[in-house]
Amino acid sequence: KRSSLDTSTANTALIPALAHIKVHPLSRFQRRAAPFRQPAEVGYFSYDASRSLRVNCDSALKFFHPPPLDGVSNNLSSGFEDSAPIRYIARASVVENLDSLLATLKTTSDSQTSLLTANDRGDGRPRFCTWRGIMTKILTAPYSSDTWELRASLHKGTLYIMEDPLISRASDGFSETDRGKKMTYWGYRFEGLSTLDHDPSTLDPDALHAAEVDRVQTGVVDTHIQFCSVIKTRIGDHDIFMGAEVDCLLPNADASSAKQQPSESTSKPATSPSATSKLRQHRYVELKTHRKIQSQSQNSSFLKQKLFKTYFQCFLAGIPRIIVGFRDDKGFLTKLKEYKTLEIPRMARNELQGEEGGAWDPAVCINFGEQVLSTLWKCLAQRNQELCREGEVEGWQVVYRVRMKNGSASFDGRSAGSQSRG
Ligand code: A3P
Ligand code: MG
Ligand code: MG
Numbered sequence: 001k002r003s004s005l006d007t008s009t010a011n012t013a014l015i016p017a018l019a020h021i022k023v024h025p026l027s028r029f030q031r032r033a034a035p036f037r038q039p040a041e042v043g044y045f046s047y048d049a050s051r052s053l054r055v056n057c058d059s060a061l062k063f064f065h066p067p068p069l070d071g072v073s074n075n076l077s078s079g080f081e082d083s084a085p086i087r088y089i090a091r092a093s094v095v096e097n098l099d100s101l102l103a104t105l106k107t108t109s110d111s112q113t114s115l116l117t118a119n120d121r122g123d124g125r126p127r128f129c130t131w132r133g134i135m136t137k138i139l140t141a142p143y144s145s146d147t148w149e150l151r152a153s154l155h156k157g158t159l160y161i162m163e164d165p166l167i168s169r170a171s172d173g174f175s176e177t178d179r180g181k182k183m184t185y186w187g188y189r190f191e192g193l194s195t196l197d198h199d200p201s202t203l204d205p206d207a208l209h210a211a212e213v214d215r216v217q218t219g220v221v222d223t224h225i226q227f228c229s230v231i232k233t234r235i236g237d238h239d240i241f242m243g244a245e246v247d248c249l250l251p252n253a254d255a256s257s258a259k260q261q262p263s264e265s266t267s268k269p270a271t272s273p274s275a276t277s278k279l280r281q282h283r284y285v286e287l288k289t290h291r292k293i294q295s296q297s298q299n300s301s302f303l304k305q306k307l308f309k310t311y312f313q314c315f316l317a318g319i320p321r322i323i324v325g326f327r328d329d330k331g332f333l334t335k336l337k338e339y340k341t342l343e344i345p346r347m348a349r350n351e352l353q354g355e356e357g358g359a360w361d362p363a364v365c366i367n368f369g370e371q372v373l374s375t376l377w378k379c380l381a382q383r384n385q386e387l388c389r390e391g392e393v394e395g396w397q398v399v400y401r402v403r404m405k406n407g408s409a410s411f412d413g414r415s416a417g418s419q420s421r422g
Contacts, residue, residue: 018379023407033363034370037234039318041277043104051224060227062195062248073216074333076186089222095163101243126377130161132244139369143360150402154380236370244317250283284319292326314341
């Protein structure tokens with residue numbers, strides 16, 4: 001028995017290409033969207049400044065509080081080059097596996113989410129476990145020219161999809177330039193300038209003022225710190241468990257905060273994680289920055305690119321609001337605008353009416369995603385069975401490659417690695 005696969009040509013021959021799904025013509029996916037189940041949070045976790053995982057802890061969840069737009073403290077570059085003290089701690093760009101998501105899923109009480117009992121479920125529905133960013137890549141492919149490569153493995157009734165740590169994140173090189181690095185910082189700095197650690201509605205005026213001054217003058221951008229929601233949803237007949245970063249929470253208007261106090265979060269929460277999730281999921285907010293829009297063509301590209309991808313990022317995770325901070329070329333915030341996630345497709349359709357190509361159709365994206373998932377499932381289930389019968393390897397030890405290039409999604413076993421690598 002072979003214990004693992006490597007990238008040699010012998011193994012390329014062992015697992016030939018399994019399937020291709022072409023994006024075009026889009027008309028193949030233009031029909032009523034496959035059923036999509038409202039995403040429900042089943043758990044959450046935080047990463048702290050040392051990137052340590054805290055399961056069912058919301059210590060990294062921040063509260064939205066409007067940023068200043070005064071012409072001075074609205075400078076998104078502030079802190080970028082400070083060295084004493086340092087105000088920008090950037091996490092090295094490494095691809096992470098699914099460990100934190102799995103650790104959180106293991107603690108959920110809902111038997112439907114217990115990956116350990118996958119074989120006993122009996123409903124026979126394909127089940128997927130991945131990051132929200134990966135699902136966004138798949139669903140937005142019909143209207144994007146991005147190329148990407150993922151790894152997939154089917155084990156005990158769950159199909160896991162991960163990024164390939166051996167393949168660096170697709171980059172046009174811009175984010176490595178000085179300008180690109182600064183613009184990346186602007187995105188993170190906007191998050192820092194638009195949030196507070198505590199619910200502002202619970203702070204007295206002096207404490208609120210101190211927190212506002214603090215975030216402008218001494219706020220540190222540390223990209224290790226993140227809050228993630230763990231979500232269960234369904235596309236067509238496919239259950240999907242996803243981890244998704246959530247930027248912040250809208251303050252509670254009636255001041256009864258849904259965020260637990262730190263002492264409760266780190267020990268035993270007073271409210272169970274699932275009860276907390278139901279209370280606050282509808283208050284989640286995604287923050288984005290974008291260059292201020294000064295022409296019709298800039299508005300079109302905002303709707304077709306940034307807002308299109310942000311829509312799916314939020315739609316998949318059940319995040320109902322997007323707050324965009326518009327900025328000038330020097331990185332000063334000029335305006336805030338809130339978008340309701342579910343209103344975006346209609347808005348894009350109206351505003352892009354009559355333009356060449358028109359708007360993107362969310363049903364095309366959902367149906368394309370549904371087809372990718374079902375084909376991937378069928379291919380891997382069948383191939384795993386064949387490999388088992390041939391006695392070559394245990395099927396689940398094989399990690400398959402999923403590629404999107406030139407408008408075609410393809411699945412194969414090349415570059416496959418053993419389970420031990422991930
Ligand atoms: P913007 O998207 O506002 O530019 P997210 O919006 O997904 O929460 O990400 C927050 C910020 O992280 C982004 O802000 C951007 O600055 C940075 N970022 C995220 N993904 C990136 C990528 N692939 N390359 C460069 N920067 C990225
Ligand atoms: Mg974010
Ligand atoms: Mg964001």
